[in-house]
Each structure stands twice: as structure tokens, then as C-alpha cells.
Amino acid sequence: MSFRPEPPYRHGQPARTAVLLVNLGTPDAPTPRALRRYLAEFLSDPRVVEIPRAVWWPILHGIILNTRPAKSAAKYATVWMPEGSPLAVWTARQADGVAAQLAARGHHVVVRHAMRYGNPGIPAVLDRLREEGVTQLLVLPMYPQYAAATTASVGDRLLQWACGARRMPALRFVTEYHDDPGYIEALAVSVERHWQANGRAEKLVLSFHGVPHRSLLLGDPYHCQCHKTSRLLAERLGLGREQMIVTFQSRFGKAKWLEPYTEPTLVELASNGVKRVDVMCPGFVADCLETLEEIAQEAHEAFLHAGGEEFRYIPCLNDDATWLCAVAGIVERELQGWETKVLPDEGELALQGERARAMGAPI
Numbered sequence: 124m125s126f127r128p129e130p131p132y133r134h135g136q137p138a139r140t141a142v143l144l145v146n147l148g149t150p151d152a153p154t155p156r157a158l159r160r161y162l163a164e165f166l167s168d169p170r171v172v173e174i175p176r177a178v179w180w181p182i183l184h185g186i187i188l189n190t191r192p193a194k195s196a197a198k199y200a201t202v203w204m205p206e207g208s209p210l211a212v213w214t215a216r217q218a219d220g221v222a223a224q225l226a227a228r229g230h231h232v233v234v235r236h237a238m239r240y241g242n243p244g245i246p247a248v249l250d251r252l253r254e255e256g257v258t259q260l261l262v263l264p265m266y267p268q269y270a271a272a273t274t275a276s277v278g279d280r281l282l283q284w285a286c287g288a289r290r291m292p293a294l295r296f297v298t299e300y301h302d303d304p305g306y307i308e309a310l311a312v313s314v315e316r317h318w319q320a321n322g323r324a325e326k327l328v329l330s331f332h333g334v335p336h337r338s339l340l341l342g343d344p345y346h347c348q349c350h351k352t353s354r355l356l357a358e359r360l361g362l363g364r365e366q367m368i369v370t371f372q373s374r375f376g377k378a379k380w381l382e383p384y385t386e387p388t389l390v391e392l393a394s395n396g397v398k399r400v401d402v403m404c405p406g407f408v409a410d411c412l413e414t415l416e417e418i419a420q421e422a423h424e425a426f427l428h429a430g431g432e433e434f435r436y437i438p439c440l441n442d443d444a445t446w447l448c449a450v451a452g453i454v455e456r457e458l459q460g461w462e463t464k465v466l467p468d469e470g471e472l473a474l475q476g477e478r479a480r481a482m483g484a485p486i
Contacts, residue, residue, distance in 0.1 A: 148240030153199035213409035224451035305449025324399035333371035393431035403437035
């Protein structure tokens with residue numbers, strides 16, 4: 124096995140600490156060609172599709188990648204922002220906001236973002252961080268609830284990169300923060316702000332991304348963590364069981380997924396006489412196709428068609444100040460033990476360089 128060469132090293136250069144925020148990913152453009160590249164990478168991940176490759180490969184390459192890209196591209200086009208994909212735009216802004224929060228708290232760290240699929244990819248960003256002298260790295264997947272298909276997949280890619288490194292940085296990896304007080308507070312503030320502007324609907328529907336029901340039986344904690352997030356949010360908002368409903372969206376294929384499903388639940392509510400609903404997606408911390416198109420457009424239309432009168436979508440946390448403060452708090456907690464508040468001694472660094480050159484180091 125060959126290992127990547129290390130970037131040029133200058134004796135006496137300061138060691139740096141970095142924080143990497145990682146989200147799922149997005150195509151580079153709302154076009155069939157870009158979607159085909161993105162879906163090929165995404166749906167080839169065995170964490171995402173746990174079907175033997177001998178069975179899955181003909182389906183993926185023979186059917187899905189020949190039919191789905193054009194349909195998905197049309198959907199992406201309805202939510203694309205002037206700056207690009209919503210997920211890419213909001214994740215970049217989150218990284219900038221967290222960097223500002225940490226700097227205000229006295230931390231000297233580099234904050235970057237990457238995508239598990241698409242660009243900027245995790246390996247490319249990590250290579251750049253090593254070139255910048257980063258020797259300590261904290262990776263924070265932007266998934267509050269742990270799932271093998273999301274959080275663990277980020278860990279896989281991180282470790283694949285690390286296995287090819289000649290000099291590995293010190294690594295820390297945050298697996299979950301579904302019950303973090305700052306995260307719950309940010310969700311509650313977003314709901315309260317919405318209520319103050321629009322009033323309360325009859326029901327608050329929390330729509331989380333779905334996963335196959337089989338994953339729950341195999342030990343994935345995602346289902347339980349979604350419900351704990353929901354319970355803590357309900358307690359913070361003072362809501363009873365009858366006022367909040369937990370659902371799961373984005374079902375793929377014919378297998379049973381976590382239930383109840385979001386759109387059928389909304390249709391049932393409307394059919395039973397519920398006229399007004401507020402809908403939010405707590406498991407997504409940045410708006411994306413699944414929130415803006417699947418929920419704010421498709422589920423909205425289904426609810427109204429079934430007899431509902433008012434469907435109000437509560438945006439994701441995006442670059443909300445309360446949320447950025449919460450992320451900075453999580454990062455601070457995970458950075459404990461790494462000295463990030465003291466700038467390196469320039470004189471000592473210069474002396475280290477002189478000693479190294481005295482021993483024959485070229486620079």
C-alpha cells in the first residue's frame with residue numbers, strides 16, 4: 124500500500140487546529156448530468172443502500188441512473204438559489220458563522236465545511252487543511268441524530284482518508300447531539316419566532332428523514348433519538364402529545380421504512396378536519412431539496428388537496444444566530460484538552476527552526 128506524500132514542511136511552523144463541518148452533499152448544478160454524477164456516488168455507498176452489490180448494481184446502473192437524474196434535476200431547479208444549491212449555500216454560511224462565534228470566544232481555529240458526496244469533498248478539504256499545517260482535527264457531521272447511513276458514512280470517508288495518510292492528524296469525531304440543550308433551544312426559538320409572526324396552527328408536525336425499518340431492528344439509534352429530540356422540544360415549548368406529531372419522510376423503494384410517513388399523515392389530518400398545520404424538519408439543520416421541495420412544495424400541495432386550508436413551513440436553522448451559538452458550544456465542548464486559546468510563541472518557533480537547520484534540516 125502506498126501512502127500520500129506529506130506537504131512541504133517548514134521547521135518552526137505553528138501547529139494548527141481545525142473544525143470541519145460535514146453535510147450530506149449536493150449536485151454541482153440542477154442538470155441531469157450533474158445529478159447523475161451525484162446520485163452515482165450517493166447511491167453507491169453501502170451505508171446508504173444495504174443491498175448486496177450483485178443485486179443492487181444492475182438496478183442502480185441499468186435503471187435508476189438512467190431515469191432518476193432528469194426528474195431530480197427538475198426538482199432541484201425549483202429550489203436552486205442564485206448562489207447555488209441551498210444546502211451548499213447554508214452549510215458554507217454556517218461554517219463562516221461558527222468561525223466568527225469561536226473567534227469571539229478567543230479560539231484560534233480554522234473552520235471549514237465539506238460534503239460527504241459531491242463538492243467540496245471530504246478528502247480534498249482534508250488535504251488542504253494538512254497543507255495549512257493542521258495537526259488537530261475535529262469533525263462535526265451536521266446530523267444531530269446518529270444514523271449509520273449518514274453519521275457513520277462520514278466516519279467511513281474520514282477513516283479512508285486517514286488510512287492513506289503518512290502523518291495522521293489527531294482526530295476527534297462527534298457522533299450525535301440530538302439532545303444538546305443549545306440545539307433544542309435553537310429549534311424552540313425558531314418555532315416561537317414563527318408563532319409570533321403567524322400565530323399557532325392546530326398541529327405542529329415534525330418531519331424527520333426516514334430510514335429503513337430494518338435499521339432500527341439492527342440496532343441503529345436514529346428512531347429513538349428523533350423521538351427524544353421531539354420530546355425535549357415539546358417540553359421546551361409546553362406542548363402536549365396531541366399538539367405535536369412525529370413523522371418520517373423521503374421513503375425510497377418498497378421496503379418498510381420508519382413510520383408514520385409524513386405526506387400520508389398530513390393527508391389524513393386534513394381528511395379528519397385539521398385545517399392548519401405548522402411543519403418543520405428538525406433533523407435537517409440546513410434547508411435542502413428534501414425540505415424545500417418535498418415538504419414545502421409537495422407535502423404542502425397534498426395537505427391542501429386533501430382539504431387542509433393553511434400549511435406553514437418553518438425553515439431549517441440555517442444561519443440563525445441561536446443555532447450558530449449552539450454549534451460553537453458543541454465545538455467548544457469537544458475541543459477540551461486541545462489548547463486553542465493561546466497563540467504560538469513566535470520566538471520559540473524561530474528557535475525551533477534554527478535548531479533544526481543546525482542539525483541539517485533544509486528549511
